[in-house]
Amino acid sequence: MLISLILTVVAYVLGDLLVYRNAADDSDYKKRNIIAIISDLILSFLVIWIIGASLFGNNSAIIQSSIVSTIVITIGEWFFHKYLDKHVLNTDNYRDTDTTYNK
Helix, strand or coil: CHHHHHHHHHHHHHHHHHHHHHCCCCCCHHHHHHHHHHHHHHHHHHHHHHHHHHHHCCCHHHHHHHHHHHHHHHHHHHHHHHHHHHHHCCCCCCCCCCCCCCC
């Protein structure tokens, strides 16, 4: 729970509000998303690994768990950035291409 709480707060503030929002122009969704996903991947791995190692000792199980968790989180971030772009940041990037945008 501690790792999840810390990672959620840190990743949202640093990864989503700062990096994703400022990585590129609003119209260049793909570039913004790639930059934000890479930064989230690095941030997630480091937070999970450092906190896990401090709580349970630094061994190969912590590194393996950090890698698997980071992969799952990174996949979820792609979908979250799409949601963030549409509903939180209120950009019009999908108005012409996404038929479900106005539904």
